[in-house]
Amino acid sequence: MPKLSEAAIRGKTDTIEDAARELFIRQGFHATSMRDISKRAKVSLGNVYNYYPTKDSIFESIIDGYLKVMDEHLKTIFAEVDEPMEPGNLRKLGESVGRLVHEHSDFWLLMYIDVLEFQNQHFRKMFDGITDRFRKIFGKRFAEAAARGDLRTGVDAAPVFTAAYMQFFNYFLVEKLFGGNQHLGLSDDQALNCLTKIFAYGTLSEEGLAKFKKTANKAFIA
Amino acid sequence: MPKLSEAAIRGKTDTIEDAARELFIRQGFHATSMRDISKRAKVSLGNVYNYYPTKDSIFESIIDGYLKVMDEHLKTIFAEVDEPMEPGNLRKLGESVGRLVHEHSDFWLLMYIDVLEFQNQHFRKMFDGITDRFRKIFGKRFAEAAARGDLRTGVDAAPVFTAAYMQFFNYFLVEKLFGGNQHLGLSDDQALNCLTKIFAYGTLSEEGLAKFKKTANKAFIA
DNA sequence: CGAAAAAAAACGGACGTTCATTTTTATTAA
DNA sequence: TTAATAAAAATGAACGTCCGTTTTTTTTCG
DSSP states (O other): OOOOOOHHHHHHHHHHHHHHHHHHHHOOOOOOOHHHHHHHHTHHHHHHHHTOHHHHHHHHHHHHHHHHHHHHHHHHHHHOOOSSSSSHHHHHHHHHHHHHHHHHHHHHHHHHHHHHHSSSTTTTTTTTHHHHHHEEEEEEHHHHHHHOOBBTTOOHHHHHHHHHHHHHHHHHHHHSSSTTTTTTSSOOHHHHHHHHHHHHHBBHHHHHHHHHHSSOOHHHHH | OOOOOHHHHHHHHHHHHHHHHHHHHHOOOOTTHHHHHHHHTOOOHHHHHOOOSSSHHHHHHHHHHHHHHHHHHHHHHHOOOOOOOHHHHHHHHHHHHHHHHHHHHHHHHHHHHHHHTTHHHTTTGGGGHHHHHHHHHHHHHHHHHHHOOOOOOOHHHHHHHHHHHHHHHHHOOOOOOOOOTTTSSHHHHHHHHHHHHHHHHHHOHHHHHHHHHSSOHHHOOO
């Protein structure tokens, strides 16, 4: 028969990758066989090889696609942060990160597969130079906040913002994947308040705190 | 021949488990074969089965042993923390966590294997109720600090201490396993200072800060 | 028809585990 | 002190199954 349309091919590869991803994250890469994948995707074993040359290439294709999706999500999240060191925005960042972790926990499991079985070759760039990247996005805001005297003297906002971002991620990952059910002894909401407070009080000057207290929700910057 | 001595058996199982652990963390559980293990341990394939009934049981034995080792390490680390919310002690905690991660990165890779290939069944208890455990260890110290007015009003020290502990862990794990080379844009030393400062300023009251500033190293509580 | 796609069969090798066999060595008897 | 014993330990071939991939065959449809 004639060549399939782009859309038809995309439909088939999506089916295969969806099946593979579900299996990979449930039992790991090496514990998943091509027969498992073909069965779950309802595609014959031989036909899978009409779309992917190797099993590895399925994994790589899944990751490449997912990295792009996550990149878009992160861009959206950061675009919503206009004043990065403002407590309300910090908390909003935390909420967004929480949603991202819960809706895309697959992604992080794939990262662990990559660390374990592929020496982290596909995800290396995830954290490398992350602070510099935040400096590129928010550098001007950081400088403005410092100039206004919102930050304590000597505080560099970039690593602090990165640390907050990482802390939020770590919190929700532990909750979602590592069995820490409310490991801070607080609800997610309270935990977000608690962490936001730490980073707000940890970096803002008296003036900065006073300024933000006027506008911010009392619950997390009381 | 008669039964081997306890010590001889222990020696053999140690050899097997060492080999297995090295392979598991380098290529994952399912990617490691019993033949790989027996070859690296210089024990015949059949003989491995005189000590372990299945491949799974090797993994479980490694984890059981390692959990005990880590428990001891953590106990030692916490025993050295007499005043948990004092910045100098917080930083020392961070240093200890850093050493623990670097000297036992195997342990955390095993945890990722467990999450991926065993639904985290062996490590569940690692984070479950961790804040309550800290409350048991340091509850009296937390209460005393609050009574002395070292903490800002309304601050519960337990989740903050937990958050600091988790942040230190996460920082060093990202550095060691996830390819974030100096992902905060700082040396490990500077990063510890930065994180310590955040948690100190994030939770201590004016009086608490003033008190600790007298005794603490200026580098991280300036 | 004919070429692309799908399915099925086949390939060589590796898997976890078992088992018959050989080697080892603490104990026993001389 | 030494030689025989016997049971534990060690071995590596063998078992049946499953692996990733390739090749062959069948189906599909312009």
